[in-house]
Amino acid sequence: MSTEEQLTNDEIALYDRQIRLWGMATQLRLRSAKILIINLGGVGTEVVKNLVLGGINSIEILDDSVVKEEDYATQFFLPDDESVVGQLKLPLVIDRIKELNSLVELTTNTSSLVKIFDDPKYFQTFNLIVATELDKSTIEKLNGITRSFNIPLYVAGVHGMFGYIFTDLIKHVSVSEKDAGNQLKEANTKITRTKTITEVSYDEKTNKEKITVLDEFIPISEIWKSNKLPTLLNKRQMKRLSPAVPLTFALFDIKKPDDVEQDVDKQILAEQGQRVCTELGIPTTVISEDYLEVFSRQAFTEYAPVTAIIGGALAQDIIQFLSKKESPINNVLILDSTKSEMPIYAL
Amino acid sequence: MARNTYLKKVLGEDRLERLANTKVIMIGAGGIGCELLKDLLLSGYGEIHIVDLDTVTLSNLNRQFLFRKKDIDKSKSLTIAKAVQSFNYFNAKLVPHHGNIMDTTQFPLSWWDQFSFIYNALDNLEARRYVNKMALFLKKPLMESGTTGFEGQIQPIYPYYSECFDCQAKVTPKTYPVCTIRSTPSLPVHCITWAKEFLFHQLFDESESDLSNSETIQNETDDAQEIENLAQEANELIELRKSIKTTDASPFIEQLVLKIFKGDIERLLLIDTLWKSRKKPTPLDWSTYKAPVTGMLSDISNQSLLINDTKVWTVLENIYVLYKSGSILQRRIKSGKESFISFDKDDEDTLNFVAAAANLRSSIFNIPIMSKFDIKQIAGNIIPAIATTNAIISGFSSLNGTRYFKYNYDQTGSVDFTPISKESSTVFISIKPNKYITAAALVSPNEKCPSSSLLSRGVFQITEEQRQTLTLGELVEKLVKKYGYEEGDLSVIVGKSRLVYDIDFDDNVEKKLSEIGGIGDGELILVQDENDRLENLELYVKVTDEEREHVLPELKLRPKKSVGDDQSVETEEESGGDVEQVDGVVNENDAIVIIDEEDDGLVELDEPALKKRRIQVQSLA
Numbered sequence: 012m013s014t015e016e017q018l019t020n021d022e023i024a025l026y027d028r029q030i031r032l033w034g035m036a037t038q039l040r041l042r043s044a045k046i047l048i049i050n051l052g053g054v055g056t057e058v059v060k061n062l063v064l065g066g067i068n069s070i071e072i073l074d075d076s077v078v079k080e081e082d083y084a085t086q087f088f089l090p091d092d093e094s095v096v097g098q099l100k101l102p103l104v105i106d107r108i109k110e111l112n113s114l115v116e117l118t119t120n121t122s123s124l125v126k127i128f129d130d131p132k133y134f135q136t137f138n139l140i141v142a143t144e145l146d147k148s149t150i151e152k153l154n155g156i157t158r159s160f161n162i163p164l165y166v167a168g169v170h171g172m173f174g175y176i177f178t179d180l181i182k183h184v185s186v187s188e189k190d191a192g193n194q195l196k197e198a199n200t201k202i203t204r205t206k207t208i209t210e211v212s213y214d215e216k217t218n219k220e221k222i223t224v225l226d227e228f229i230p231i232s233e234i235w236k237s238n239k240l241p242t243l244l245n246k247r248q249m250k251r252l253s254p255a256v257p258l259t260f261a262l263f264d265i266k267k268p269d270d271v272e273q274d275v276d277k278q279i280l281a282e283q284g285q286r287v288c289t290e291l292g293i294p295t296t297v298i299s300e301d302y303l304e305v306f307s308r309q310a311f312t313e314y315a316p317v318t319a320i321i322g323g324a325l326a327q328d329i330i331q332f333l334s335k336k337e338s339p340i341n342n343v344l345i346l347d348s349t350k351s352e353m354p355i356y357a358l
Numbered sequence: 359m360a361r362n363t364y365l366k367k368v369l370g371e372d373r374l375e376r377l378a379n380t381k382v383i384m385i386g387a388g389g390i391g392c393e394l395l396k397d398l399l400l401s402g403y404g405e406i407h408i409v410d411l412d413t414v415t416l417s418n419l420n421r422q423f424l425f426r427k428k429d430i431d432k433s434k435s436l437t438i439a440k441a442v443q444s445f446n447y448f449n450a451k452l453v454p455h456h457g458n459i460m461d462t463t464q465f466p467l468s469w470w471d472q473f474s475f476i477y478n479a480l481d482n483l484e485a486r487r488y489v490n491k492m493a494l495f496l497k498k499p500l501m502e503s504g505t506t507g508f509e510g511q512i513q514p515i516y517p518y519y520s521e522c523f524d525c526q527a528k529v530t531p532k533t534y535p536v537c538t539i540r541s542t543p544s545l546p547v548h549c550i551t552w553a554k555e556f557l558f559h560q561l562f563d564e565s566e567s568d569l570s571n572s573e574t575i576q577n578e579t580d581d582a583q584e585i586e587n588l589a590q591e592a593n594e595l596i597e598l599r600k601s602i603k604t605t606d607a608s609p610f611i612e613q614l615v616l617k618i619f620k621g622d623i624e625r626l627l628l629i630d631t632l633w634k635s636r637k638k639p640t641p642l643d644w645s646t647y648k649a650p651v652t653g654m655l656s657d658i659s660n661q662s663l664l665i666n667d668t669k670v671w672t673v674l675e676n677i678y679v680l681y682k683s684g685s686i687l688q689r690r691i692k693s694g695k696e697s698f699i700s701f702d703k704d705d706e707d708t709l710n711f712v713a714a715a716a717n718l719r720s721s722i723f724n725i726p727i728m729s730k731f732d733i734k735q736i737a738g739n740i741i742p743a744i745a746t747t748n749a750i751i752s753g754f755s756s757l758n759g760t761r762y763f764k765y766n767y768d769q770t771g772s773v774d775f776t777p778i779s780k781e782s783s784t785v786f787i788s789i790k791p792n793k794y795i796t797a798a799a800l801v802s803p804n805e806k807c808p809s810s811s812l813l814s815r816g817v818f819q820i821t822e823e824q825r826q827t828l829t830l831g832e833l834v835e836k837l838v839k840k841y842g843y844e845e846g847d848l849s850v851i852v853g854k855s856r857l858v859y860d861i862d863f864d865d866n867v868e869k870k871l872s873e874i875g876g877i878g879d880g881e882l883i884l885v886q887d888e889n890d891r892l893e894n895l896e897l898y899v900k901v902t903d904e905e906r907e908h909v910l911p912e913l914k915l916r917p918k919k920s921v922g923d924d925q926s927v928e929t930e931e932e933s934g935g936d937v938e939q940v941d942g943v944v945n946e947n948d949a950i951v952i953i954d955e956e957d958d959g960l961v962e963l964d965e966p967a968l969k970k971r972r973i974q975v976q977s978l979a
Contacts, residue, residue, distance in 0.1 A: 020665060020666070023667060024416055024417065025419060025420055027416075027417040027420070028420055028421065028740070028744070029420055029742065029743070031740060031742040032742035032743075032744060035668070060423055060749075061746050061749060064423055065744075065745065065746075080360060081361065081363045081364050084361070084363075084364040084365060085364075085400060087396055087400065087444075088445075089445070090444075091443075091445060091447055107444070111423055171367065171368040172368060172757075202791050203792065243792075271364075274367075308367050309368055312363075312364040312367045312368055314364065314369075315400035315401060315753075315756070316397045316752075316754070316757040316760070317757070319396075319750070319753035320749075320757075323747070323748075323749035323750035323753065324746070324794055326745075326746050326749075327744075327747070327750070330746070340794075341791075344794060350797075351758075351797035352793075352797065353793060353795045354792060354794075355790075355793055355794060356792070357791075
């Protein structure tokens with residue numbers, strides 16, 4: 012029988028390999044978390060799979076979309092049946108998701124996000140919200156609500172070979188225990204602009220350091236126009252900066268073409284990209300012709316290996332966040348898989 | 359509009375077409391395999407073969423998302439191939455093989471030859487090394503991957519153009535001296551090793567334990583008293599083992615407890631030299647436990663202890679568990695169904711026995727006692743594994759593997775891996791505040807790598823009839839003629855280490871190859887120059903039906919270098935660190951031979967990462 016404070020023998024047997032990694036306490040924390048996932052696209056599918064396997068208490072999926080042919084690129088819970096194209100997606104996939112782990116409570120909601128914005132109390136019932144593939148104004152609106160209710164928010168999406176994770180987790184304290192290195196960590200030192208070591212205790216007997224890290228977050232609306240990027244990069248790094256950074260930002264302001272075969276207009280993308288460069292305080296020459304070409308073609312497309320990487324990193328970070336043992340991504344991660352790069356910037 | 363609209367946009371129509379017409383193999387259908395197969399299917403590969411020898415267990419289900427409870431004990435490869443049919447949106451052909459990839463009967467060389475890319479999703483060194491070797495033999499691109507907890511990595515391997523799996527030394531599991539395990543344990547792991555590999559092994563398993571090997575012991579200590587004591591301990595266990603079938607449960611376990619936790623310890627205490635700088639162990643005081651244990655045994659409710667993995671048992675409880683599990687094991691042997699029992703972390707009886715015995719020994723040596731959950735990890739060599747790391751690593755694996763098909767490699771003609779190895783990289787997950795992964799450009803093969811450098815490989819093709827008529831002596835002559843060994847001073851080794859010929863051992867020269875054993879289809883022959891002049895030669899035996907003369911690979915053995923020679927090696931003009939021309943043609947239908955002619959173009963060890971060695975590839979005439 013399941014109790015609040017203890018895992019059952021069945022749970023220990025099922026979660027054996029991960030408990031050995033993150034311990035019983037983290038597993039218990041996962042078991043008490045209620046998560047909302049907005050939009051079940053490629054990244055949403057991967058995140059749901061990973062979190063359900065991990066043993067989250069309950070997950071609600073909010074998605075009012077209908078099945079489109081191109082969804083078959085990444086969304087592996089869809090029935091292999093042409094006749095479902097055009098039907099509501101969630102009812103078609105939820106049973107297959109439930110099969111992954113009967114211990115997790117899964118619910119669906121096919122209301123539109125816009126409608127739910129009229130009654131934001133809905134969001135209050137969740138410990139954490141993951142929103143995928145939203146445009147800028149929707150993200151800002153949602154982030155306003157999550158801020159007001161003090162709910163951590165992850166935002167993620169992909170564009171072909173590229174992907175991103177933005178975080179506004181408001182405030183987070185983690186305590187990790189690590190083998191001490193040659194130089195002991197010191198309290199009140201900054202790891203990044205937004206990550207600070209607040210406390211360190213050293214155990215001589217085990218040669219382990221207990222490090223408390225405070226993460227502070229800014230609203231996502233401030234990330235768009237952050238001017239911190241130049242301060243994070245030296246000359247060489249600035250020269251090597253992936254054009255994926257400004258172009259990913261630019262795509263938040265561009266509407267997904269109605270026709271899936273259609274590319275994003277290269278001219279518009281170039282203009283938006285230049286605007287972003289100026290806002291971020293980086294040279295407009297960062298954006299190369301090659302990348303403009305690739306981004307205009309691959310914008311808003313889904314490619315399974317990339318959704319797997321972003322969905323994996325996202326679910327992993329959510330688990331780390333809930334565990335309170337590791338410091339989470341703070342606050343922008345960009346994946347450029349053509350260059351095998353996955354930097355994290357504190358913007 | 360179509361299902362592959364996105365794939366066309368991301369990969370391009372040409373590549374998509376190529377993928378649809380390609381056949382790849384994925385070896386391993388576990389944690390990485392489940393994720394990787396999903397990615398490969400959704401990337402549009404036309405035909406995917408899956409090999410795994412394992413069956414599904416409960417503890418797989420937290421990450422291997424293609425398996426369900428109802429699949430437990432079923433073949434992983436067969437189950438996974440069925441499971442993915444539900445999202446086989448691009449109609450790939452899936453061919454599962456339940457079996458060991460190292461089995462040359464099931465998977466002969468000719469079978470490997472059909473694939474244009476090898477994806478590894480393995481969990482052990484031995485199989486990885488084997489597949490690496492096959493990739494080198496056949497010059498097939500190989501994607502290597504692995505995860506441990508939050509960490510993971512991929513390594514694309516383009517044979518002879520980039521480092522192979524064996525180019526970098528791998529960490530081998532830590533081992534402990536026999537005397538530490540047997541006489542002077544100081545850590546829980548010492549007691550667990552003792553319980554599993556000595557006590558359990560000596561009592562129940564098929565052969566004698568390595569920890570009772572007198573040679574190993576004598577290499578470690580010259581204390582005659584200790585050596586004698588260790589031998590006596592082991593012999594007494596063998597005597598006890600004989601009584602398993604003849605005694606009843608209670609007397610058997612009591613004898614066992616009295617011997618290993620009292621008698622053996624008292625005798626150990628007599629060896630003064632051991633305890634000069636160590637805390638002495640305290641033998642078990644059986645008289646205080648005998649009655650309480652009997653009491654516990656009569657109360658059936660105590661059996662719940664056996665399934666409580668996280669509780670740290672008291673000494674009394676450990677004795678109780680030892681009694682219960684020991685008598686069950688005894689019953690299993692007595693029933694005649696099993697002639698011996700091997701330790702298996704998933705066999706509760708064996709795990710309970712080992713956990714209780716390890717803990718009792720720990721308590722005697724003042725070492726902390728552990729829960730069964732923690733002991734299982736050490737005894738079973740369990741590596742923590744999670745879904746997310748596997749998903750990320752599989753993503754990078756398929757992404758980087760699919761990159762290969764960007765180029766239109768003519769699978770039957772020349773294969774020049776220069777462009778692809780230039781733009782590929784190894785990827786490690788190592789989560790830092792400012793980056794999630796670290797990538798590194800591929801490096802040229804390690805000069806000292808036993809797999810790809812100081813060893814030439816080739817295929818020795820022969821018909822069955824020739825195998826029946828050719829003698830070993832004739833083969834040796836041909837080897838000498840072909841490769842220029844001095845005065846026939848070479849040795850021939852088959853299988854793992856069986857010597858069948860050297861200059862002083864000619865017993866087999868008159869025998870036909872078929873009579874020697876170890877020279878059959880898919881087997882390996884190692885030829886060594888006893889004068890240490892030429893590098894080793896490894897031949898893969900391929901028995902074919904083709905009516906033609908047996909064929910030794912066309913290759914020129916490189917001179918053997920010893921460690922330290924590299925400094926003295928002269929360097930020829932270095933064209934500004936640029937990549938040197940790679941030439942040669944390979945006909946994939948023939949056996950493939952690769953020569954690395956180092957004698958006319960040696961490079962220094964600390965060369966730039968992407969500098970290619972001069973590689974000459976020849977085809978077999």
